Amino acid sequence: MLDKEQEVKFTKEQIVSSKQFTVIEKDILKALLEDKDYSLKEVKKIIVDFNKKEVK
Known part of the structure; x- marks a missing residue:
């Protein structure tokens, strides 16, 4: 297990x-995303955080 x-x-x-x-x-x-490596957990958090942003 990791x-x-x-x-x-x-x-x-x-x-x-x-x-x-x-x-x-x-x-x-x-x-x-930048040109670096990400875990799936990090990527999913980026999507969730983006979707929570208020539209301006």
Whole structure:
């Protein structure tokens, strides 16, 4: 079993080409993710935080 320090990480390209996310979520991620590795937990938090933002 993986502990937090050994969480699997994915590149931005792997994440935005994943079937796990909707087209809209992928568009959000393309705009917000930097060129570094992310865990799925981090990516899901980015989407949730983005969806909570107030529209200006």
